[in-house]
Amino acid sequence: MQTHFSLEQLSDPKIKEANDILRKCVHCGFCTATCPTFVETGDERDSPRGRIWLMRELLESPETVSKDTRHHLDRCLGCQSCMTTCPSGVDYVHLLDIGREKIDIVAPRGLGDKLMRRMLGMTIPHAGRFHMMMRFAGIGRLFAPLMPRQLQAALNKLPRTIPKLDVIGSQNEIFPADQQQPIKRVVLLAGCAQRALDPDINRSTIRVLNRLGVEVVVRAEAHCCGALTHHIGETESALKSIRLAIDAWDEEINGQGVDAIIANASGCGTMVKDYGHVMADDPAYAAKAKHISALCKDVSEIIDDIGIDDIIRPAEDGVKPVIAYHSACSLQHGQKIHDVPQSLLRRAGFDVRQPVNGHLCCGSAGVYNILQPDMADNLKARKKDSLIKTGADYVAAGNIGCIAQLNDTDLPVRHTVQFIDWASGGPKP
Known part of the structure; x- marks a missing residue:
């Protein structure tokens, strides 16, 4: 793509980075x-190519840009x-x-949108606050017809059956290996929303x-990876969470040492x-952040590195269920x-099937399903239909938002990891 940034504009590191990215698009x-x-709307402006064009205009000539x-x-x-597709x-x-x-x-948000994002940023990244919000949702639903659309969407997305808050992550803890001499020492990111929504995931991971x-x-200090706030424009909150996590993990790295930093929510893993x-422009954190990124692994990666064949047990009735894998x-x-x-699920003895169009999003995307409920619901319906058509008994996924x-x-x-836990002696999920 041809760009026309001025030398003054290119003196801004962000604009320079954007220029380099834009010029790769053909x-x-x-x-x-x-x-x-784009598959849903057919509108070029809702495609990556269209949005790239819009962003070039936004960065080159911000005075011409509207709220559209x-x-x-x-x-x-x-x-x-x-x-994944881009050549x-x-x-x-x-x-x-x-x-x-x-x-x-250039086009500041309205007050309602700002307040909604601020509320989400102040609650969901804090497991205890989010869990409390889920409990109060039942009262909120009584007044839902009187609320703004986004608040109604938020209430609809919260579960009606509320599990206990996961205590893992509320304090610093060490969970020793089952054997006397551990083969690896890792740090697990316990997460934020996941602790409120499904406490069994961390337990299964550790087992x-x-x-x-x-x-x-x-480490309790690493209460959130910062992804949610980063993606909704609550930048200072995101950076605060990131620095807390880096400080805690860096202390472990320089203490007894760490072989990997494990994320069992793939949205968190992508962020870490x-x-x-x-953090590249933060001189106090750039080097530490780069090292931590290099150490980060999804839980499936470390399990695959070690291998699961020695811990898998046969099914009690000789048959394990059919699982559709949502990527x-x-x-x-x-x-x-x-x-x-x-591959891990198959090695654990499950019959694994893939849905049609498995590359398309389910519509969760952090809090996208709250901020863009119509689009999210359409994508959810499309995804559920493709999963049901696999004929599976259960669905396996690697991210709490999708789940x-x-x-x-x-x-x-x-x-x-809950299915792998089950296949290796843990409880049925």
């Missing part, structure tokens, strides 16, 4: 076929499916970060890793693996991990 359109929002540009940038899920290596996700930061300056001879450390880029966008596109979780978005009594959705 307008081929391959991205349109794999973009969930914000509308189409907000409708982007950030799923990174376009980056030119366009770094779309980082361009989107720059574009969204700029549009907040499986301990069986494999891995010592697991949890990007810390090196996010979370943050895992398959953000981290380029698609086959490993399915919460898709879970249904007719087709339960659970984390991949």
